[in-house]
Amino acid sequence: MASAAAPAAQSAPPSLSLPPSQFARLQPHAYLLAHLSPPATSNQPSIRANGRAPSQFRITSANTGSLTHTNGSAVVRVGDTTAVCGVRAELLPTEDIASWSVSRSAAATTNKRRKLTDPTQKLTEEIGDESDLDADADDQSHIEDLNLLVPNLSLSTGCAPGFIPGAPPSSLAQSLSHQILALLHTTRLVRAEDLRVWYQPPNLGAEDLERHNESEQMDVDAEEAGEKDKEIKAFWVLYIDVMIVSLAGNPFDAAWASVLAALRDTKLPRAWWDIDNEMVVCSDAVSESHKLTLRGMPVASSFCVFEADAAAGWRAVIIPDAEEERQIEESNRKGVQRRWILADPDGYEEGLTQERACIVVDKKQGGKGKLVIVKMEKNGGWALDSEELRKLVDISAKRWEDVRQVIGQC
Amino acid sequence: MVGPTTSLTPLSRADGSASYQCPATGANILGSVNAPIELPGRRDALKPEDATVEVFIKPGTAPGGVGERYVEGIIKSMLGRLVLGREKSYARRGIVVTLAIVGGESKPRGDSYLTVLPALLQTSLLALLSASVPLSMTFSATVLGVNTLGEIIREPAPTDAAAATSLHVLAFSSKGHLLLNESRGSFDFDTWERIRQRALTICHGTLSGSPDGDVAMVEDVDGQPLEGVVRETVEDKYHQDYAWKIDAA
Amino acid sequence: MNKEAPLSITERDFILNALRENVRLDGRESDQLRPLSISFGQEYGHVKVKLGKTSLIVRISSEVTKPRDDRPFDGIFTIALELTAMGSPAWDNGRQGDLETYVTNVLDRVVRHSNALDTESLCILKGVSCWSVRADVHITDYDGNLIDAACAGIMAGLQHFRRPDAVVKDGQVIVYGVDERVPVALNITHKPLSITFHTFDEGNRVILDATRKEEQAAEADVIIGMNNAGDVCFLSKFSGSPVDAMVFVTKSTVAQEKVKEINGVIDKALQADLAKRAKGGMLEESRAENDR
Numbered sequence: 021m022a023s024a025a026a027p028a029a030q031s032a033p034p035s036l037s038l039p040p041s042q043f044a045r046l047q048p049h050a051y052l053l054a055h056l057s058p059p060a061t062s063n064q065p066s067i068r069a070n071g072r073a074p075s076q077f078r079i080t081s082a083n084t085g086s087l088t089h090t091n092g093s094a095v096v097r098v099g100d101t102t103a104v105c106g107v108r109a110e111l112l113p114t115e116d117i118a119s120w121s122v123s124r125s126a127a128a129t130t131n132k133r134r135k136l137t138d139p140t141q142k143l144t145e146e147i148g149d150e151s152d153l154d155a156d157a158d159d160q161s162h163i164e165d166l167n168l169l170v171p172n173l174s175l176s177t178g179c180a181p182g183f184i185p186g187a188p189p190s191s192l193a194q195s196l197s198h199q200i201l202a203l204l205h206t207t208r209l210v211r212a213e214d215l216r217v218w219y220q221p222p223n224l225g226a227e228d229l230e231r232h233n234e235s236e237q238m239d240v241d242a243e244e245a246g247e248k249d250k251e252i253k254a255f256w257v258l259y260i261d262v263m264i265v266s267l268a269g270n271p272f273d274a275a276w277a278s279v280l281a282a283l284r285d286t287k288l289p290r291a292w293w294d295i296d297n298e299m300v301v302c303s304d305a306v307s308e309s310h311k312l313t314l315r316g317m318p319v320a321s322s323f324c325v326f327e328a329d330a331a332a333g334w335r336a337v338i339i340p341d342a343e344e345e346r347q348i349e350e351s352n353r354k355g356v357q358r359r360w361i362l363a364d365p366d367g368y369e370e371g372l373t374q375e376r377a378c379i380v381v382d383k384k385q386g387g388k389g390k391l392v393i394v395k396m397e398k399n400g401g402w403a404l405d406s407e408e409l410r411k412l413v414d415i416s417a418k419r420w421e422d423v424r425q426v427i428g429q430c
Numbered sequence: 431m432v433g434p435t436t437s438l439t440p441l442s443r444a445d446g447s448a449s450y451q452c453p454a455t456g457a458n459i460l461g462s463v464n465a466p467i468e469l470p471g472r473r474d475a476l477k478p479e480d481a482t483v484e485v486f487i488k489p490g491t492a493p494g495g496v497g498e499r500y501v502e503g504i505i506k507s508m509l510g511r512l513v514l515g516r517e518k519s520y521a522r523r524g525i526v527v528t529l530a531i532v533g534g535e536s537k538p539r540g541d542s543y544l545t546v547l548p549a550l551l552q553t554s555l556l557a558l559l560s561a562s563v564p565l566s567m568t569f570s571a572t573v574l575g576v577n578t579l580g581e582i583i584r585e586p587a588p589t590d591a592a593a594a595t596s597l598h599v600l601a602f603s604s605k606g607h608l609l610l611n612e613s614r615g616s617f618d619f620d621t622w623e624r625i626r627q628r629a630l631t632i633c634h635g636t637l638s639g640s641p642d643g644d645v646a647m648v649e650d651v652d653g654q655p656l657e658g659v660v661r662e663t664v665e666d667k668y669h670q671d672y673a674w675k676i677d678a679a
Numbered sequence: 680m681n682k683e684a685p686l687s688i689t690e691r692d693f694i695l696n697a698l699r700e701n702v703r704l705d706g707r708e709s710d711q712l713r714p715l716s717i718s719f720g721q722e723y724g725h726v727k728v729k730l731g732k733t734s735l736i737v738r739i740s741s742e743v744t745k746p747r748d749d750r751p752f753d754g755i756f757t758i759a760l761e762l763t764a765m766g767s768p769a770w771d772n773g774r775q776g777d778l779e780t781y782v783t784n785v786l787d788r789v790v791r792h793s794n795a796l797d798t799e800s801l802c803i804l805k806g807v808s809c810w811s812v813r814a815d816v817h818i819t820d821y822d823g824n825l826i827d828a829a830c831a832g833i834m835a836g837l838q839h840f841r842r843p844d845a846v847v848k849d850g851q852v853i854v855y856g857v858d859e860r861v862p863v864a865l866n867i868t869h870k871p872l873s874i875t876f877h878t879f880d881e882g883n884r885v886i887l888d889a890t891r892k893e894e895q896a897a898e899a900d901v902i903i904g905m906n907n908a909g910d911v912c913f914l915s916k917f918s919g920s921p922v923d924a925m926v927f928v929t930k931s932t933v934a935q936e937k938v939k940e941i942n943g944v945i946d947k948a949l950q951a952d953l954a955k956r957a958k959g960g961m962l963e964e965s966r967a968e969n970d971r
Contacts, residue, residue, distance in 0.1 A: 532736050
């Protein structure tokens, strides 16, 4: 870029004009503003510096199963932001869990019974059905109490300038890890049942413990008698490692999409309790392994708000109150726009904006059902209020369709 | 509804401090602000013409973890917009906000932290006021939960929060802007709209705008609006500190 | 950074010269403590300590964990102290300084290594589960003598704290909530406290309970950890200029006296709190029910 700019600067007499690349670096705010609000005479559409429309997301692609030593993996690219996610499952025997043999007295008796009857409820439950949401309330507490999901995100060295080797995890990486974990818990994406390794003493018939929910034909009395001795011997712990290989803005959307794709790809080997060796044994036959059944498919969309006057006043002191603001909005509807909500911001745009929003939505029954908001966050400014957020939810709903296709294809 | 208990400048060493106790959620926060202060260790991160806001959260009975880093990020980006960091003697300096959770239950790993977030925000605002850091506006924050029946619970206790289908933290500026929203759980937009209305009432009371643009705060079922709590805390402190002068006059 | 701004030469000289005339800046005798106040919060093991202008909060918490493999009969007790910018603007958040390591180390030796809390009593089921007790010290205001204040706070907290009752029933540990069974006090074997002295003039002048400025002007410190019975469990002269051996002998008696004094304050506060709880017990209970 610099070489192309050099002859231009030489041929022309020293003037105040700059090649775009230098303008972009020297006056990033004015550069983006000039793109978004072209002079009325030029007849150009308002467009972002990266050539996208304000509500346009970058091209997203996904690829699963590329890491062979993991139980599931995915690579997701959103424009130039690339996230690699690997899921590794490890067995955690219940005897190693300190709190396993501990029960809180208040719920001790009821809780325990619930735990045991849980599989019976599973029999009637249909995958994807919403009825399981209530039935599994206690089920979910296993995942949270025993930390069965362990996501970790690292911003690898060189993913963006400024990430130097050997530095401890930055606060950005730590808070992204937390966001992924919190979202895994609130969406209850992974079923605790998938992570349990059951054992039933053989005198009640050596049925397959892993797939016990296939035993629907079993008569109810025998089932109940069996339930008493049935116990969980181990849990699968899923270590979900996300690596941002290249960071060009909006790491959360890419990271979450990679976690989602990797979990969809995850296969757990068949595991059972070996009574003779007193340990949990896994089968290495691929045919016996089973996939995780996830609850829904939440998709994250992030936005940022670019303000025309952010750097105009050296001291931004006067802030209009909400009423005045609404009047400004009214008058601006036909006239000049002063705020742009940019979907899926790249690194350049993130550096110029302070206000962020992140919306995670899901649609039940594979897209035909109602739209559910799973998480909605906004922070760092006062431009987004209910009206704007409503629009963003609609945009997120469209984004959901796109991401579903991308992830569904692989 | 029992309002929060607050006090301004309970500590002597820090430049500004505040304590805030929310009886409903059980959160008890002690906050301190040191500003403006030199940050020699982070010279590369300092902005040349603006102040740097740093937030540190110290959990009560556990070592800090990723959850704290996340909440620090939220508070930092929110306060960063309110602090007038370009004022004289603030550029290239740091504003260090330290918040210690001195009471209430500790959070397990991966918990959303949403129930204590409003208390943390309110404490940081009071501490900033106590340190007389220039601010463009004040704010008030609250947390609301929606239970399985679709009812809105104000400032849910830990057990209610755990059972809620969705949790929402909203912060409104003194001028009525929505400054922050953090929502978790599953809900639809209309529910959120109801939440927003309720939260606005809790923070600002039932608005009765007078012609001169002043917003009168009226008490209703939600008790005193939170915006008034901030005001009253500062007024009380003022009366206390200037008692000698007021008495003399 | 993590270091207070040094005293100016004139300030240092002033403190020294005053001491030579047996005058301290706040008018105390050389062997006099600053006013000590100890109060308790709503929860068990929540202690607020104020020693002059130094103030801190101690919180004791407990949870069930797996005991260490090499000590299956022992519970776990940890003291966590972190200096934040709240205590003093000179302290950096999230960075460990010399003072932090030093204070943690001394507290560890005085309270933990002297086995003030009987860790064996924390065992629930051998090798499977035990209580892990954690003392978190939050320093809210720093004006010298952190060690003694923190030590008094931790000891008061340990005596005030009640852990939930736990019972083993055929291999299953049942933890009873605080509202179901009367929670259990911790097993305290003795009540050690640390007493810190600072020396000036090559050990000729020794003062007790120095303020921050006196600490900065001092040449060395001497810490004596002792319990009510007069058993010395910790003795340290960590760094600084040499101190005459006789200081240890003479100051031990002073320390003994002060330990009794501080323990008296703690006992009084504990009794007052206990009486308050007994009185408000019924009220508390009915309110707790309503909460749910």
